[in-house]
Amino acid sequence: MAIAIYAVIIVLSLVIQTTLFTSWPFLTVVPDLVLVIVVLFSIINGPSFGAKFGFAAGLGLDLLIGQFIGMNALIKMLIGIGVGYLALKLYKENYVIPFLFVIGATVIDQLLYALGTIIFGIPAPLMFILTEQLLPAMLLNGILSLLLYVRLYYFNQKISYWDELFKRAG
Amino acid sequence: MSRFVKWARILVVIILLVAIAGSIHFTSRSRSQVTIVEQVFRDVLSPVQRLFMRVSRSINHFFTSIAQIGDLREENEQLKAEVLELQQQLYLMAEYKRENEWLREALDFREQHSFSMQIAEVIGRTPTNLFSTITINRGEKHGVSSGMAVMSGTGVVGTVQSVSNYTATVLLATDSRSAIGGMVQDTGDLVLIEGDPDYSGMLLAKPLSKDVKLEVGDLLVTSGLSQHFPKGMPVGKVVEVVPNRYQLSFTAYVQPIVDYTRLEYVVVLLNDTE
DSSP states (O other), X not given: OHHHHHHXXXXXXXXXXXXXXXXXXXXXXXXXXXXHHHHHHHHHHOHHHHHHHHHHHHHHHHHHHXXXXXXXXXXHHHHHHHHHHHHTTSXXXXXXXXXXXXXXXXXXXXXXXXXXXXXXXXXXXXXXIIIIIHHHHHHHHHHHHHHHHHHHHHHHHHHHHHHHHHHHHO | OHHHHHHHHHHHHHHHHHXXXXXXXXXXXXXXXOOHHHHHHHHHHHHHHHHHHXXXXXXXXXXXXXXXXXHHXXXXXXXXXXXXXXXXHHHHHXXXXXXXXXXXXXXXXXXXXXEEEEEEEEEEEOSSSSOOEEEESOOGGGTOOTTOEEEOSSSEEEEEEEEXXXXXXXXXXXXXXXXXXXXXTTTOOEEEEEEOTTOOSOEEEEESSTTOOOOTTOEEEEOSOSSSSOTTOEEEEEEEEEEOGGGSOEEEEEEESSOGGGOOEEEEEEEEEO
């Protein structure tokens, strides 16, 4: 049951990222909601979960983009593992931790994706990304993390509780 | 046994990484044919995307309307006057069209292209900042196929990049992978119109011969040399001409006619005949 709920969360994030977040002209960059939820759930549930969730969410994003399928899956899986391990020893109720992790993950995600496209043949404008996109992306993703972390933290506990109930009932 | 399990895990990870690298490489270029997994995924998500996009537009319109109430009345009066003037011009145009058809018949001209149209709603946009594409709710089942031209009421939007049964991905003209054959409306000089690789949202026009002249304010339209775009469709207006090194050639920055941030409905030109 938990898998189904996490799958719905991934699908909803993909839909919101391709519709709501892309249709407001005042947003100069698209907030990466998928990255934010990968980071937040990795902090909450650890590296093993982060790897699987990151891979699934990244793959969903790749299937919608239609190019470099596997790139987002790999990058978000690595971010999930990295964030999961680093967060193991940290106090999870602190708001600053997810904010900092999301900002760091945004930098890594954007640079790795640009590097990946260059390696596989499409020249990505690194200077444009560094000067025009990175800072707004970090800011937007950071704000999203502050808005979502507490809600996701307590929702995750409910998911575990429902999953336990479902297993006992089944 | 634990050593065997450890090596088995390492082998699985290596196989997974090789599979991912292969997938990335195979899908690194634009493809007209997408995999069945992608088709199913996009078709299943399409109705949900459409719902969210409509909600988003409603919110947008609501806030935009509030902000513009003061200007709307004045604009309404101006538009009413313009409508009357345009209606008169339409009657004249209908006369010219009839005269044109008689003349063509007299000179035995044939139509080189025949297009029927499929109206589509924009249900999604690129979820990343590196590519410029939109998703529309018409696909293979509606006669849409890769390479077809996509227009709005004002001008060129782009070309169909890939299709599923019920959706299609459209590569916008501003994407760096896009290239459209164009010409200067006034002079007929041929240019190549591409998306700016620096993602400025502008188009770049490059001359196709030495004696092409471009000036600020020139309107660029489609040249009609491709079988997908009819001739004379507005693409954009030249806003800056930048000479290249040694002044032997130049690149012009072109402001697109279409406002890509406000696309709600587009028209796909379905090729009927050669």
